[in-house]
Structures are given as structure tokens and as C-alpha cells.
Amino acid sequence: MDGIHLIADLYDCQCPLPLIETLTTLEPCMVTAAKDADMQVVGVRFHQFQPVGVTGVVLLAESHVAVHTWPERAYVTLDVYVCNHTGDNQSKAECLFEALIQLFNPKHAERVQVKRGSRFV
Template identity: 50%
Template sequence: MQGLHLTADLSGCDPARPVMGDAAALRERCLAAVRAAGLAPVGEVFHRFEPGGVTGVVLLAESHVAVHTWPELGAVTLDVYVCNFGADNSARARALLAALEQAFAPAGAQRHEIVRGTQA
């Protein structure tokens, strides 16, 4: 079991962007980014909070992506985790995170990479 967990905390996001408060828009953007990165979605849940942001999770054959938005704060948190069992999905994970960040056009971002599991 070895994988890569990427996180990004975004700030200065425009709360008027549809992906900030519209669950359907966020779902569409996430699924398009997952497919463009060459990863395989196997399930999903997106929920809009009243009034406010959206939480969305896409389960991947390779693991998962999670997005949480706070329009009232102009903030978003992103998590992309991929396992690298059988193939190195690290480049795909980085491409997915970059595409999601671009969807929110943040003024600032704090990013972290965590290598998980054991090296075989």
C-alpha cells in the first residue's frame, strides 16, 4: 500500500463562481477534471448546505477526491488521494489538483503532499 495524498487550502475565491455554491456545477467540474486526469470515478456524493457552500466527494478506482467550499469566506479545501498499487498515479493526482484549483481561481493557496503507506 503506497499512495500520494495532496491537499490544498484555497483563499480569495470569488463566491459568485457557480462551483462555490451550486452542487451540480461543482459535480460537473469535478467529474470532468477526474476524467481529464485519466482517473476512474466509481461513485459520488455532492451536498449543498443552506445557505452556503458545497461538500463533494468522488470515489475513484484509485481512491478519492473531496472538495469543501465556503463562499462566505471565499475559501475552498481540496483533497486528492491516489493509491499507486499497480501503477504510479502521482502525475494524475497532481493534474487533478491543478485542474480543481483552476476552477476556483484562488488568490492564494497552501499545498501539501504526503506520501502514504510503505514503499515496496
């Protein structure tokens, strides 16, 4: 299925520390951002590392959003993948991706965009 995969490495994040330190702060923000981008959330799985740091995924009917945090380095990796099975979701993916990058407020962001499933177009 064709789609778009947006990937970012976010360096020197200036967001409030609890956002990248604790699951209880990060998880609801990720779910809300997905819903605000008009994505259909079908599952959520996050893990809290000790003493700090979180890894998590928001499963979407359209695919997924994944996040991994390293608070001790103010570093976050972000992954937004959506397929276009029932319609073109690229603008929704881009909106979600940009909203999450703004949420983490990095001083530097490296972004990659990958087209997926181009043989199915």
C-alpha cells in the first residue's frame, strides 16, 4: 500500500522535561496530537524507562506514530507512517509530524521523508 514515512531526529529539545522524561506526560500528548490530525487511534503502547525516558507507539488505522526519548541528551526520535488505503493521508501525516516537532521544540531537527509502496500506485 502506498504511503509516506516521516522520520526525524530531534536534538537539544527545549520542551518541558516531563514531556520527554515520563510516560504519564508524553503518552496523552501523542494520542491527542494524532486525534487532532484527524487520525484514527486503534491502540497505544508506551514503556517507561528508569530513571527516565520513554518509548512508545500510537497505532493508527492509517499505520503508526512512534517516539523514543533520551532526556539525558535532550534527544527524541520520531516516526510517522501513514498509508493511503482509503484516501490520501499525506497532509494529515505532515500536519501531525510538524505538530509533534513543535511540541518537542528542538534546536536542530534532521528530517527524512520516504515514499512507501510506490509499486501499488
